[in-house]
Amino acid sequence: MGASVTVYGMWKGWDSTPWENAAVIGAFGLLMLPAPPAVSLALYPYLKPAWSIAFEMLASVIYAVTARFLTNRVLLVIVIGSGVSFASTTFLPARAWGWPGLWYGLSMVIYGFFGGVMIHRLYLAGKLPRWPAWLGGIGLFAALAVPTNDVTEAPYYVFGGVVLAPLFLVCFARTQVRGVFARLCSVLGTLSYGVYVTHVPIRRILELVIAKYHLEYVPSWVFLIVVSVLASLLTVLLDRFYDRPVRRWLIARFIKRSVTANASARTHLGSGVPIRSAGQV
Known part of the structure; x- marks a missing residue:
């Protein structure tokens, strides 16, 4: 989303980023790598909240x-x-x-x-x-x-x-939470990261809309509500149709295979007898 907003702004002449710099930033961003400092002083110009995600992955x-x-x-x-x-x-x-x-x-x-x-x-x-x-x-x-x-x-x-x-x-x-409050906490937890990531490009899009249609008179609290609602809805859709399917595929592809491989490694070849540790013998 951030890249599309930037490219649209460049096409319209609103953004002065050189096309070659935009290509480098996009290529690095696809690999979750920060933009080279020679190209941009921002780590992730297209999606600035990504800096914390990258650092958390590193940690x-x-x-x-x-x-x-x-x-x-x-x-x-x-x-x-x-x-x-x-x-x-x-x-x-x-x-x-x-x-x-x-x-x-x-x-x-x-x-x-x-x-x-x-x-x-x-x-x-x-x-x-x-x-x-x-x-x-x-x-x-x-x-x-x-x-x-x-x-x-x-x-x-x-x-x-x-x-x-x-x-x-x-x-x-x-x-320990139960009942309705537990479900509320689950929903908020599901929304939190998605809203954090998507609210910036959504805000940029709305700022372009406000500038184009001269809506500067719109109160800031209305702007805040609209950004929050749109980011929440987009997060729900991404969680339903992207995040969950990808996580299920990754778990089936790597986690279950790893568990199966570990179980096989703990079994004598051809005997089917589990290998016991020294403390179990």
């Missing part, structure tokens, strides 16, 4: 490779180091979605990902504090309601990201 790969060596002490060092880096880079003028803010985005994702791993380990070990969920809910709404300005924004982000977010997670970690 997942790092965890998959290092999980067996990731002791609690090493994990603590990673969390503290990335937290300090996140806090310090927050005060830089460029953040997150561009090459100048690369370390900010990477530090934030590493801190959040491995901080979550540490909280999960504490939960499994029974060492996580038992704080009520309502306390986290009140704190979350209060934090979201805090007004900020150019002076207080960076300190607020540091305190909210490094301190408050983990505390909220601890409050919600033991929460």
Whole structure:
């Protein structure tokens, strides 16, 4: 969607991006790779929210490779180091979605990902504090309601990201939801990432429509509602006709085959007798 909006703008003369740069950005984007800095200072010019998805994929790969060596002490060092880096880079003028803010985005994702791993380990070990969920809910709404300005924004982000977010997670970690509320949480969880990804190109399309038909008088809250509704509807369609079928195919193609291969490897050739570990013999 982001690429189509950009190409349409270039065709109409509204976007000054050179065609060769657009081709390079598109080719890298198809592989989920950031645009080269020589072409664009934005990591993903066509879909700027993709920066966080790319960093989260990187964090997942790092965890998959290092999980067996990731002791609690090493994990603590990673969390503290990335937290300090996140806090310090927050005060830089460029953040997150561009090459100048690369370390900010990477530090934030590493801190959040491995901080979550540490909280999960504490939960499994029974060492996580038992704080009520309502306390986290009140704190979350209060934090979201805090007004900020150019002076207080960076300190607020540091305190909210490094301190408050983990505390909220601890409050919600033991929460069990049922019935209608559980279904509501499931729906919101399904919509969350899709809305996050699609709202930017939808917003750009609506901005073009507003400019073309001189609808600048439309209130901002109406614009917000329209973007939210369209992004939610598009997410539902993508989940139904793209995401779920692709996930089913991937699971059938790789996960089940891996399970079958592992089961075969644990069986004596030709005997059908499962191989026992030393502790079972």
